[in-house]
Amino acid sequence: MAQEKSKNIDVNVGVLALQGGFIEHISHLHQCAKIISEKDDNPYCFKITEARTVSEIEILDGIIIPGGETTAMSILMGKNDQELLKALQRFAIAKPVLGTCAGLIMIANNIKGQMEMGQLKIGGIDVTVCRNAYGAQLQSFEAPLTITDCDVSDSRSTPMVFIRAPSIESIDSNKVQVLATYKNVPVAVRQNNLIGLSFHSELTDNLTWHMYFLKTVINEKFLVK
Numbered sequence: 001m002a003q004e005k006s007k008n009i010d011v012n013v014g015v016l017a018l019q020g021g022f023i024e025h026i027s028h029l030h031q032c033a034k035i036i037s038e039k040d041d042n043p044y045c046f047k048i049t050e051a052r053t054v055s056e057i058e059i060l061d062g063i064i065i066p067g068g069e070t071t072a073m074s075i076l077m078g079k080n081d082q083e084l085l086k087a088l089q090r091f092a093i094a095k096p097v098l099g100t101c102a103g104l105i106m107i108a109n110n111i112k113g114q115m116e117m118g119q120l121k122i123g124g125i126d127v128t129v130c131r132n133a134y135g136a137q138l139q140s141f142e143a144p145l146t147i148t149d150c151d152v153s154d155s156r157s158t159p160m161v162f163i164r165a166p167s168i169e170s171i172d173s174n175k176v177q178v179l180a181t182y183k184n185v186p187v188a189v190r191q192n193n194l195i196g197l198s199f200h201s202e203l204t205d206n207l208t209w210h211m212y213f214l215k216t217v218i219n220e221k222f223l224v225k
């Protein structure tokens with residue numbers, strides 16, 4: 001008789017829920033977690049949460065910084081002596097972070113087109129991004145990507161959504177891997193545990209990028225360092 005395997009390894013994944021499109025990320029993570037959990041030999045129990053405080057961030061194994069508005073995120077992260085910003089910076093040194101659109105801007109080391117008084121960033125990926133380089137809200141578009149890293153498996157090649165999206169103007173270190181391009185320009189990059197996407201992977205029904213992120217979280221959690 002087939003025995004029910006116990007799913008006893010907790011994997012805590014959160015989405016920063018200060019501002020922007022966090023609900024859609026939560027839904028995509030739930031769908032991926034369900035697919036992984038249905039496999040017979042899956043030992044993982046995924047806990048997916050919205051994170052708004054330092055303690056909610058610190059317990060996570062991986063976090064998504066969603067799209068939205070980096071100027072607003074910067075102001076919210078600057079409150080209380082920048083406690084949230086500092087927690088996210090500590091987190092990004094050690095654990096997986098997926099930044100989409102505004103989230104990519106937050107984890108980039110160099111930002112062009114910042115608000116006048118400057119803006120806070122988490123940093124970590126050695127790229128220069130340019131805010132709104134793909135145009136204003138009305139110029140939002142969908143476009144198919146070219147996947148350039150074999151660990152990202154996109155069987156359907158669904159077009160991805162660009163909304164006031166940042167361009168990745170330059171890759172500033174050879175530690176940065178390009179995961180996908182659009183018109184030969186990088187739009188998805190990775191440096192160690194940090195993954196940044198110019199586009200909104202959560203606004204299509206394609207689960208490729210969330211699946212890739214969950215696998216990264218599992219790998220990093222159980223990597224013997």
Ligand SMILES: NC(=O)CC[C@H](N)C(=O)O
Binds near residue numbers: 071105163
């Ligand atoms: N859709 C988005 O996340 C847009 C990002 C926004 N243009 C910013 O710079 O913050």
